[in-house]
Amino acid sequence: MSSFNYTTTEGDRIDTLAVRFYGSLKGIAIIADANPAVPVTPVYPLGTVLVIPIVDDAEITTNEDLPPWKR
Secondary structure, eight states, X not given: OOEEEEXXXXXXXXXXXXXXXXXXXXXXXXXXXXXXXXXXXXXXXXTOEEEEEOOOHHHHOOGGGSOGGGO
């Protein structure tokens, strides 16, 4: 799986990074799983290097994300 490194800036949080990179809070698990040595804190320390996996949109979106009339 491809990935890239991201160095945190002031105020970066796992939820905001998940939405930025994956468009969904489901990205929290992707980021956390890819960075087992980095503790999940309310705000990451400045300069923390995170591995951000590049995933297919299908890995993030499921039918459960769609309203019932679009399933």
